[in-house]
Every structure is written in C-alpha cells, then in structure tokens.
Amino acid sequence: MMDELDRKIINVLQSGFPLSKEPYAEVAAQLEITEVELITRLQGLLENKTLSRFGPMYDAQKMGGSFSLVALQVPEEDFDAVADVVNSYSEVAHNYQRDHKFNMWYVIAAEAPGQIAEVNREIEQRTGLKVFNFPKLAEYYVGLQLPV
Amino acid sequence: MDMKVQHRHPPLPEQVILGERDQALITLIQTGLPLSKTPYADLGRSLGMDEEEVISRLKNLIDDKVIKRFGVVVRHHELGYRANAMVVWDIPDDIISDLGSCLGQFDFVTLCYRRPRRLPEWPYNLFTMIHGQDRDDVLENVQLLVESCGLNEIGHKVLFSTRRFKQRGAIYRKTEMTD
Numbered sequence: 001m002m003d004e005l006d007r008k009i010i011n012v013l014q015s016g017f018p019l020s021k022e023p024y025a026e027v028a029a030q031l032e033i034t035e036v037e038l039i040t041r042l043q044g045l046l047e048n049k050t051l052s053r054f055g056p057m058y059d060a061q062k063m064g065g066s067f068s069l070v071a072l073q074v075p076e077e078d079f080d081a082v083a084d085v086v087n088s089y090s091e092v093a094h095n096y097q098r099d100h101k102f103n104m105w106y107v108i109a110a111e112a113p114g115q116i117a118e119v120n121r122e123i124e125q126r127t128g129l130k131v132f133n134f135p136k137l138a139e140y141y142v143g144l145q146l147p148v
Numbered sequence: 149m150d151m152k153v154q155h156r157h158p159p160l161p162e163q164v165i166l167g168e169r170d171q172a173l174i175t176l177i178q179t180g181l182p183l184s185k186t187p188y189a190d191l192g193r194s195l196g197m198d199e200e201e202v203i204s205r206l207k208n209l210i211d212d213k214v215i216k217r218f219g220v221v222v223r224h225h226e227l228g229y230r231a232n233a234m235v236v237w238d239i240p241d242d243i244i245s246d247l248g249s250c251l252g253q254f255d256f257v258t259l260c261y262r263r264p265r266r267l268p269e270w271p272y273n274l275f276t277m278i279h280g281q282d283r284d285d286v287l288e289n290v291q292l293l294v295e296s297c298g299l300n301e302i303g304h305k306v307l308f309s310t311r312r313f314k315q316r317g318a319i320y321r322k323t324e325m326t327d
Contacts, residue, residue: 002227010227013220019203019210022185039183045220046180053221055181056206058174062164062214069263069275087313097311098234102270105234105307132270138262140248 002050005033009041010051066113067093069134070120071102072127079103085126091119102132164212169197173205174214229279231286231308235293236272238265238303244274250297251276256289272305283308 002010008031018026028038045051074082079097086095086106095106108116120131166174172195182190188206189199197205209215239247244262251274252260259277278293280286290306293299 010220010222014222015219017181017218019188019207019218021188021199023187024183024185035185042183049223050227051220052223053180054183055177055179055218055221056174056209056215057217057221058178059214059216062212071270073269083313095313096234096309097313098307098309100305100307102307132266134263134266134275136261136263138245138248140245140252140260140262142252142257142260 002045005031006041006045006050009038010045013054066110066116067136068108068116069136070106070108071132071134072104072123072129073102074104074127074129076103078127082127082129086123089119089123091115164214166214169195169201170205170209170214173197173202174209228281230281231283232277232279233283233286233290233309234307235276235278235290236305236307237274237276237299238271239274241273247297247299247302248274251293254289254293254296256280257293271303278306 012027012031017023020026022035024038025035028035031038042051042054046054072082072086082104083095083097086092086104089108091108091110093107093109095104097103098105108119110116110119116133116135120133123129124131173191176191176195181187184190186199188202191197192199192202195202206215206218210218237247237251248260248262251257256279257276258279259275261275262273263275265271265273276293278286278289280289286308287306290304294302294304
C-alpha cells in the first residue's frame with residue numbers, strides 16, 4: 001500500500017521532472033528525503049504497478065504516429081467473438097466494453113494514417129459490422145494531474 | 149496501395165519532423181527514464197551523445213510539445229480512482245473550443261477531444277474522460293461540469309466501461325541511429 005511519502009512523490013512528479021545533471025537529487029531535496037530513498041521508492045511503485053512508467057509522454061501525432069478511437073455496435077451474443085477479432089490486431093492499444101448501444105470502443109495506434117483505415121476495413125470485413133471511426137479533430141488542454 | 153485509403157486521414161499540419169538523433173533518443177526513453185544518479189548522461193552513453201546534448205534535445209522536444217509532459221504516468225485505478233466514464237457532449241460547433249477549454253480545467257477530466265459526429269447514429273462531438281472514486285462520484289463530477297460550464301441545454305451521455313480487454317502503452321517508433 002502507498003503511504004504519505006509515496007503520495008507526495010507522485011504528486012510532485014506528476015508536474016514534471018528537472019532537466020539537470022542530477023535530477024533525482026534535486027527532487028529528493030525538494031521532498032526532504034535522500035536521493036537513494038527517492039529512487040528506491042520509484043522502483044517500488046513501478047514494480048507494484050502503481051505507476052505504469054516514469055518518463056516522457058509523447059504527442060504521437062506530432063511524431064507522425066496516428067491514433068483513432070473507433071466504436072462498434074455489437075449484438076450481445078457476438079460480443080466475445082468480435083472482441084477476439086478486434087484484440088488480435090497489435091495496432092489496437094485498448095478496447096473497452098461500455099454500457100451503450102455503441103458497446104465496443106477501441107483505440108488504434110499506428111505509425112501511418114493509412115494503417116488505421118486498413119485495420120478498420122479488415123475488422124468490418126471479418127465481423128460484418130459497421131465501423132464508426134472517430135479521429136481526433138482538436139485537443140483541449142487538460143491539466144493531466146490527479147491529486148492522490 | 150489503395151490511394152483513397154491513404155488519404156482518408158492526412159497528417160495534421162502541426163506535425164514536427166524529427167531528425168534521427170531525436171528519434172533515437174525518443175526510442176530509447178519511451179519505456180522510461182533510467183533510475184540512476186545521472187540519467188541523462190547514462191542515456192547519452194548508449195547513444196553516443198554527451199549529457200548536454202541529451203538535455204538540450206529533451207528541452208527542445210518539450211518546447212515543441214512533442215513531449216507533452218515529463219514525469220510519472222499513473223494508473224488511476226491503483227490510486228483509488230476506481231471509476232471512470234467516457235462522457236460525450238453534443239456542442240454547437242461555434243462554441244466548442246470555449247466549452248472544451250472550460251471542461252479541460254477540472255482535474256478529474258483527463259482527456260478532452262473534439263471528434264466528428266456520425267449522424268444520425270451519433271450526435272456527440274466532444275469526448276471527455278471523467279474520473280472518480282466510484283460511479284456516483286463520477287456522476288457528481290459530471291453534474292459539477294454541467295453547472296460550472298453552463299451546459300444545461302447541451303445533450304450529453306455518460307458511458308461507463310463494463311470490461312477492459314487490453315491496455316498497453318503505445319510504442320510509437322522503432323528507429324535506430326545509423327551514425
């Protein structure tokens with residue numbers, strides 16, 4: 001379980017990390033702990049999967065990568081079979097069942113925009129379902145920080 | 149290659165062209181920053197760059213917003229935010245950027261994107277991800293958004309997830325430095 005110090009570390013690091021020679025020492029001083037303690041804590045939080053990663057978050061579209069959110073209306077009895085088809089593509093980054101007529105929502109991450117259309121076309125052919133593609137048109141700023 | 153498919157979603161104009169040294173750096177740190185005393189010097193050693201070059205390239209990538217944020221990537225579920233919903237809104241096109249910015253300022257809103265409507269089946273054009281301790285907390289947060297941003301007349305829908313099949317960090321580029 002996380003304690004107070006783990007929470008403090010996460011809250012401080014959610015807002016960024018110094019680009020200096022010894023950045024861990026700098027953050028540790030801010031938290032009034034030692035550099036070794038900070039690194040050990042981070043290792044622990046990564047190992048027990050409280051944190052999925054420590055490092056940069058990229059804007060994939062700026063890098064030429066391409067993302068899209070896609071929805072399907074899947075008949076309840078076909079749901080698992082359709083999920084198997086969709087999940088079989090390595091380009092499908094995540095896939096959620098949601099309580100709506102549009103009950104399957106997946107995200108495709110690809111290196112080229114054409115790849116998204118290709119995966120969707122194959123999914124349409126294999127499932128016989130109409131694919132609703134929702135590419136991002138604009139992104140509004142979010143703070144991306146949740147107090148813990 | 150079917151050219152019609154190729155051109156269905158042209159690259160966004162804001163795209164940044166990255167040199168191969170930047171790409172090599174991005175590839176190396178996409179799984180995480182080294183947990184060592186001098187992480188930037190250590191990264192540089194495996195790339196044939198000195199510490200100053202690593203730091204200045206990272207600084208430029210942040211300034212160009214290729215790197216959106218540098219720090220921890222939390223798993224909301226493990227941190228007590230056990231519920232989330234995709235909440236979608238049907239907002240008149242002429243006010244969508246004002247309302248998108250209003251919604252984005254709340255800390256429980258972690259994504260706020262404009263996407264196309266798909267009429268007649270789907271009238272919603274603003275997609276947000278709303279977090280909360282549980283489902284009631286998520287619904288309270290949605291209500292707070294409605295009141296704070298003046299969305300009483302705006303249609304919206306709350307889509308809770310009932311199952312999650314796959315979650316992986318996207319790996320964007322696999323490139324190698326050739327020099």
